[in-house]
Amino acid sequence: MKRKLFLGAMLLLSTNVLFFSSCEKEDTPSAPTVKITELGSGHDNPNDKIAYAGSDAHIEAEITADGLIESITVEVHQEDGDYEFNKVYTDAKYVGVKNVTFHEHLEIPAEAPEGEYHLHLVVRDQEGQTGMAESELIIKPASENDDDGHDHDDEHDHDHNH
Ligand SMILES: [Zn+2]
Numbered sequence: 252m253k254r255k256l257f258l259g260a261m262l263l264l265s266t267n268v269l270f271f272s273s274c275e276k277e278d279t280p281s282a283p284t285v286k287i288t289e290l291g292s293g294h295d296n297p298n299d300k301i302a303y304a305g306s307d308a309h310i311e312a313e314i315t316a317d318g319l320i321e322s323i324t325v326e327v328h329q330e331d332g333d334y335e336f337n338k339v340y341t342d343a344k345y346v347g348v349k350n351v352t353f354h355e356h357l358e359i360p361a362e363a364p365e366g367e368y369h370l371h372l373v374v375r376d377q378e379g380q381t382g383m384a385e386s387e388l389i390i391k392p393a394s395e396n397d398d399d400g401h402d403h404d405d406e407h408d409h410d411h412n413h
């Protein structure tokens with residue numbers, strides 16, 4: 252008699268455990284949200300959507316990941332071509348974080364052909380969910396970003412405010 256009661260209690264306990272674990276599963280955090288706030292050739296022009304081959308592109312974005320950030324990937328691909336490159340960020344300041352302002356200077360390969368590109372910022376959380384934002388980006392040849400060989404003629408408006 253006692254034994255039957257014990258078994259019954261065990262059964263009740265295990266169904267309870269099952270119940271609780273299935274309950275927890277329903278509580279999946281929402282997928283990451285990403286918003287690119289700035290993308291450009293530098294802090295003087297933080298949002299001009301232009302980058303120069305062989306130089307850095309300034310990227311700023313607001314990220315929210317209820318499931319905590321696992322990795323952040325920047326993918327850049329040509330609009331009409333096969334050229335593409337990417338960079339994965341798994342810095343300590345991002346991994347395991349819920350809300351963060353992403354601010355990085357992405358190195359544009361010197362051999363990147365000039366033209367129209369597409370940039371994707373993909374955030375993966377620790378639940379395996381992803382969120383993505385995208386932007387257009389123009390890559391210009393390095394020569395157009397060169398200050399050397401630049402004529403210092405007087406027509407140029409030099410800023411002498413210090
Ligand atoms: Zn910057």
Ligand SMILES: [Zn+2]
Binds near residue numbers: 371
């Ligand atoms: Zn694309």
